[in-house]
Structure formats: structure tokens, C-alpha cells
Amino acid sequence: MIFKTKNLDIDAPATKGFWRSVFSRLSRNKLAMTSGLIIVTLTLMCIVVPIFSGVSYDKTNWGEIMQSPNMVHWFGTDSLGRDLFVRSFIGGRITFEIAFAAAFVVLLVGIFYGAIAGYVGGKVDTVMMRIVDILYGIPFLFFCILLITLFGNSMALSFVAIAAISWLDMSRIVRGQTLSIKHKEYVEAAMVSGVSNFKIITRHVIPNLLGVVIVYAALTVPNMIVLSAVLSFFGLGVTEPMTSWGLLISDGAQNMQAWWLLLFPAGLMIITLLSFAFFANGLRDALDPR
Amino acid sequence: MLKFAIKRILVSIPTLLAIITLVFFLVHITPGNPFDGERALSPEALKSLMAQYRLDLPMWQQYLLYLNDFIHGSFGISMKYLGQPINHLLFPDNMGGFWVTLRLSIYTMVIAVPFGIICGAYAGLHKNSWFDKLVVSSNIFFTAVPTMVTGPLCVLVFAVTFRLLPAGGWGDGDIAHLFLPVLVLILAYTPTIAFVTRGSIIDVLNSNYIRTARAKGLPTKKILFKHAIRPTLLPVISLLGPMFAGILVGAVVTEQIFTLPGLGVLTTNAATNRDYNMIMAITILGSILTIVFNIVVDLLYMVLDPKIKQ
Numbered sequence: 339m340i341f342k343t344k345n346l347d348i349d350a351p352a353t354k355g356f357w358r359s360v361f362s363r364l365s366r367n368k369l370a371m372t373s374g375l376i377i378v379t380l381t382l383m384c385i386v387v388p389i390f391s392g393v394s395y396d397k398t399n400w401g402e403i404m405q406s407p408n409m410v411h412w413f414g415t416d417s418l419g420r421d422l423f424v425r426s427f428i429g430g431r432i433t434f435e436i437a438f439a440a441a442f443v444v445l446l447v448g449i450f451y452g453a454i455a456g457y458v459g460g461k462v463d464t465v466m467m468r469i470v471d472i473l474y475g476i477p478f479l480f481f482c483i484l485l486i487t488l489f490g491n492s493m494a495l496s497f498v499a500i501a502a503i504s505w506l507d508m509s510r511i512v513r514g515q516t517l518s519i520k521h522k523e524y525v526e527a528a529m530v531s532g533v534s535n536f537k538i539i540t541r542h543v544i545p546n547l548l549g550v551v552i553v554y555a556a557l558t559v560p561n562m563i564v565l566s567a568v569l570s571f572f573g574l575g576v577t578e579p580m581t582s583w584g585l586l587i588s589d590g591a592q593n594m595q596a597w598w599l600l601l602f603p604a605g606l607m608i609i610t611l612l613s614f615a616f617f618a619n620g621l622r623d624a625l626d627p628r
Numbered sequence: 629m630l631k632f633a634i635k636r637i638l639v640s641i642p643t644l645l646a647i648i649t650l651v652f653f654l655v656h657i658t659p660g661n662p663f664d665g666e667r668a669l670s671p672e673a674l675k676s677l678m679a680q681y682r683l684d685l686p687m688w689q690q691y692l693l694y695l696n697d698f699i700h701g702s703f704g705i706s707m708k709y710l711g712q713p714i715n716h717l718l719f720p721d722n723m724g725g726f727w728v729t730l731r732l733s734i735y736t737m738v739i740a741v742p743f744g745i746i747c748g749a750y751a752g753l754h755k756n757s758w759f760d761k762l763v764v765s766s767n768i769f770f771t772a773v774p775t776m777v778t779g780p781l782c783v784l785v786f787a788v789t790f791r792l793l794p795a796g797g798w799g800d801g802d803i804a805h806l807f808l809p810v811l812v813l814i815l816a817y818t819p820t821i822a823f824v825t826r827g828s829i830i831d832v833l834n835s836n837y838i839r840t841a842r843a844k845g846l847p848t849k850k851i852l853f854k855h856a857i858r859p860t861l862l863p864v865i866s867l868l869g870p871m872f873a874g875i876l877v878g879a880v881v882t883e884q885i886f887t888l889p890g891l892g893v894l895t896t897n898a899a900t901n902r903d904y905n906m907i908m909a910i911t912i913l914g915s916i917l918t919i920v921f922n923i924v925v926d927l928l929y930m931v932l933d934p935k936i937k938q
Contacts, residue, residue, distance in 0.1 A: 471643065475643055475644070475919055476651075476911060477877050477918060479880065480877070480907070481911055483899050484654070560772065567774070571776055572884065572892075584776070591779075594780075594787075594788040597789075600784055601784070604780065604781060607777055611772040612769070615772040
């Protein structure tokens with residue numbers, strides 16, 4: 339028993355060194371760092387702009403309908419005279435909220451489902467993965483719409499519905515990784531010393547999945563942004579007067595003469611999605627230098 | 629080959645059954661039905677409606693009857709358009725419903741697959757050329773940015789600013805009306821196909837048997853078309869299975885953007901009117917198509933890959 343704590347300590351510096359070298363590789367990747375900076379800036383602006391601009395996002399202003407971008411309204415105004423700049427960022431806030439929350443649920447469900455299937459193996463694994471296969475056969479968007487129609491069109495429920503069926507890829511990836519980790523010496527050592535299965539999964543398997551999980555998380559957030567935006571095109575998800583990028587874009591697509599209504603939200607969304615793509619690429623390269 | 633095909637089809641039947649069961653019970657276990665709410669119905673009217681939709685029967689009977697209908701090729705009756713069979717709405721005699729979506733998907737596949745493969749192969753053969761860089765970067769861009777953003781932007785440029793093409797609508801299904809929707813879909817899916825082909829051909833050309841072929845003095849043309857083409861196409865073929873489901877859904881989104889009278893409109897109407905039967909039908913139809921297409925892809929794969937032949 340005396341040796342136990344000492345032995346555990348030997349591993350600690352090595353892990354630290356791994357993450358430190360990952361970070362130094364990442365910080366040398368200019369494209370990824372710029373993208374990360376853009377994501378942080380946009381997130382901060384989505385929080386700050388609606389608070390400090392002093393302009394209401396939902397108050398109708400009949401005197402200022404459909405103004406093109408000018409010094410007062412930087413992004414112009416919409417058909418109800420509302421300031422598009424503020425609406426873009428409050429929409430961004432909702433979009434980010436849904437995307438991050440859904441991505442979090444996806445990670446949680448995907449990691450546990452995949453780790454359990456991969457670790458327990460045998461019949462349990464077969465059944466669990468068969469369920470995933472079946473769910474894969476259902477076109478994602480239609481199933482989402484079905485769930486939202488069933489459980490009512492509220493924002494919280496729509497993101498639960500999105501998350502409930504988006505964890506499939508995650509669970510497959512995690513399962514594959516778990517299978518390879520399972521046969522590593524340290525896990526076998528833990529099994530031999532009588533550590534419980536649950537503890538092995540949470541203490542040994544999941545921490546070693548982190549690399550894959552982080553990269554996949556960075557890819558899940560933009561997917562969630564797109565999906566919630568697509569749902570807005572079907573009139574589901576966020577509803578007026580609250581707004582989201584998807585709703586703003588679909589609004590802009592119906593008022594093409596007012597180009598600013600489409601161009602600004604679409605531009606913001608493109609910048610965000612590309613930033614996430616580049617950042618995830620950089621992360622993957624940093625975690626797996628080959 | 630035939631044996632494999634039959635086996636493959638038989639294996640997918642339980643999957644389909646599981647999907648139908650899942651969707652059916654999801655819909656029927658959830659409390660409430662489309663008839664309570666908005667306008668108040670007299671008890672008698674409600675009762676006859678419930679009877680018409682079999683909602684008064686025990687759930688297992690409803691389920692078996694639904695399966696029975698399904699085996700006989702019927703999706704039941706729409707809850708919004710009272711008494712209208714869903715089959716008539718999904719597969720109308722004139723152009724509309726599923727036919728629009730199918731046509732969009734087929735046009736997209738027919739153009740995007742060969743075009744993507746050719747572009748990808750060219751890029752892979754000329755690695756690090758400007759064209760190669762174009763393929764790689766357009767893959768990053770179009771996998772990140774979805775049709776729901778590129779679609780409206782295309783309309784803004786081609787239809788509103790330059791007034792070259794109609795902004796939406798089906799017309800008579802003529803080229804002018806179909807050009808933009810199909811273009812948007814092709815833009816979305818070609819780069820991925822090209823990118824996978826590029827990676828695949830680079831791998832194949834670095835392999836030992838190609839080096840051997842080259843060493844024994846075969847002309848480049850012969851190496852490419854005789855030895856490299858099959859293994860290059862394998863990853864592309866396996867990509868197409870999941871991609872078809874993507875194109876189907878992508879076509880539905882594109883219909884929304886260009887106001888085409890396809891599955892998209894039916895989905896939206898069904899969602900806003902809580903037409904459960906309709907959404908169930910669309911979801912199941914989508915699943916069937918995905919499964920069928922995956923079978924086709926598996927068979928194609930077997931034809932191309934001699935290692936799988938039993």
C-alpha cells in the first residue's frame with residue numbers, strides 16, 4: 339500500500355508534459371490561433387453587445403423601417419425598424435447557447451455510451467452498437483423535426499432533441515478508442531488490483547479519451563449551430579421576437595431587396611463556422627503530430 | 629453475388645422494423661393528440677375522428693394495423709388534410725412531393741459524383757498545384773458552410789443582383805428554375821467527393837504494386853486505368869452511402885430556400901399542424917431510402933473489391 343501513491347505520482351509529470359507540448363504546438367499554428375481568437379471575440383461580443391449597446395432588440399420602431407447600414411444602425415434595420423447589429427449579436431448569443439449546451443450533452447452521452455460499450459464488450463457491446471446502427475438509418479433532420487413536433491416547439495426541448503440524436507458519431511469514436519485503451523498495461527494492472535469497473539472507466543479510460551473528445555467537441559459545436567439554423571428554416575426552434583442566426587438568415591432570405599438583412603448574419607455565421615473548422619484542424623494536428 | 633444481395637436485403641429488414649417501431653411508439657406514447665387544442669370539437673365529432681384514426685383502439689392493435697398498412701404500401705391518412713391518404717400527398721400524380729426531392733437528389737448525384745471524382749483525381753495527380761489547393765480549400769469551406777447559408781447567398785447574387793435566374797419556384801421543372809437549387813447542392817457535395825478521391829489516389833499511387841507496375845515499364849495511362857482506378861474508387865463508393873442520406877436532407881433544405889413543392893413543404897406543414905402521420909411517413913420513407921441506398925453501395929463495393937468476393 340505504501341507504494342501505491344508513489345507509483346501514481348510517476349505518471350503525473352508525463353501527462354503534464356503531453357498537454358504542454360500540445361499547447362506549444364497549437365500556439366505555433368497561426369491559422370488555428372487566429373480562429374480561436376475570433377471564436378473568443380465573437381462569443382464575448384455576443385455577451386457584451388446586447389448589454390451595453392442600450393438598444394432594444396425586440397422593440398418595434400416604425401420610424402426607422404428597413405434602413406440600409408448607416409452611422410446609427412451599423413448593420414441597418416429590419417422590417418420592424420429593429421437594429422440588426424444588436425439583433426445579430428443577441429441571435430448569436432442564442433445560437434451559441436444552444437450549440438454549446440447541445441454539444442455538452444452530446445459529449446456526455448457519447449462518451450459514457452461509447453466507453454461502456456467498448457469497455458464491457460461482448461453481448462452488451464453488440465446490442466448497444468446495434469442500437470446506434472439502427473438510429474443511423476433514420477435521416478437526422480426528419481427525426482429531429484418529429485421530436486420537436488411531439489414535444490412542443492420550445493428552445494430547451496429543441497436542443498434536447500438535437501442532442502438526443504447527435505451523439506451517435508461520438509459514441510462510435512469513443513468506443514473504438516476505448517477498445518484500444520482497454521488492452522493497455524495500466525488498465526490490466528488496475529483490473530488485477532481489483533479496481534471497480536466504474537472507477538476504471540471514469541479514472542483511466544475517459545481521461546485517456548480526452549484528446550479525441552476535444553477534437554470532436556470542436557467539430558460538434560459548429561454542427562449544432564448548423565442544425566439549429568436549419569431547424570429555423572422549417573419554422574422550428576427559436577421563435578420571434580427572440581432570434582437566432584438561422585432565423586435572421588431565413589428572414590433575410592425572404593427580404594432579398596434588403597441585402598443587409600441576409601449578408602450580415604450570413605457573414606457572421608460563415609466566419610464562426612470556418613473558425614471552428616480551422617481551430618479543430620489545428621487541435622487535431624497538435625494532439626496527433628504525424 | 630445474388631446470394632450476397634439477398635442476404636444483405638434480409639439483414640436490413642429487422643433494422644427497418646426497429647425504426648418503424650421506434651418512430652411509432654415515440655409518437656403514440658407521447659401524451660396528447662393533434663385533435664385536442666386549437667378549436668374545440670364536439671364530443672361526437674372527436675369520437676368519430678378518433679375512430680377514423682384508430683386512436684380509440686389499444687396501442688398494440690394500432691401498431692399491428694399500422695404495420696399491416698405499411699406492408700400493403702400505405703402510410704395511413706393525413707391528420708391535417710382530413711381523409712387524404714398520405715400516399716397521395718407524398719407521391720402525387722403530377723410533379724410534387726417526393727418526386728421533386730428525388731429529382732433534385734438524382735440530378736445532384738449524377739453531376740456531383742463524376743465531377744467530384746474527376747476533379748479529385750486531377751488534384752491528386754497534380755499534388756500541390758493551384759488546382760489541388762483549390763480542391764482542398766473548397767472542401768474546408770463547403771463542409772463548414774451549409775446549403776442554408778450558400779443557398780440564399782446564391783439567390784442574392786444570381787437572382788436579385790444580376791437577375792439572371794428566377795429566385796425560386798418550380799416553373800415546369802425547366803433548367804432555369806432548377807439551375808440554382810441543383811448548383812447549391814452540387815457545391816455542397818462535390819468538394820467532399822473530390823477531397824476523398826484526391827486522398828485515395830495519392831495513397832494508391834504510393835503503394836507497392838503501382839511502383840512495381842511502373843518498374844516493369846507500363847505506360848502511365850495503363851497504370852492509371854488498369855491498376856489504380858479500382859482501389860481509388862473504393863473509399864469514394866463507401867462515402868456515397870451516408871452521403872445520399874445527406875443529399876436527401878440537403879435537398880429538403882434547398883427546397884425550403886427556393887420554395888419548391890417537395891418534401892420540404894410537406895415537412896413544414898406537418899410540423900406546424902402536428903400532422904403526426906405525415907411526419908412519421910416522411911421519416912420512415914427517408915429511412916427506407918437510406919437503407920436501400922446503402923445496400924446498393926455495398927453491392928457496388930463488392931463488384932469493385934475482389935477481396936470481398938466469397
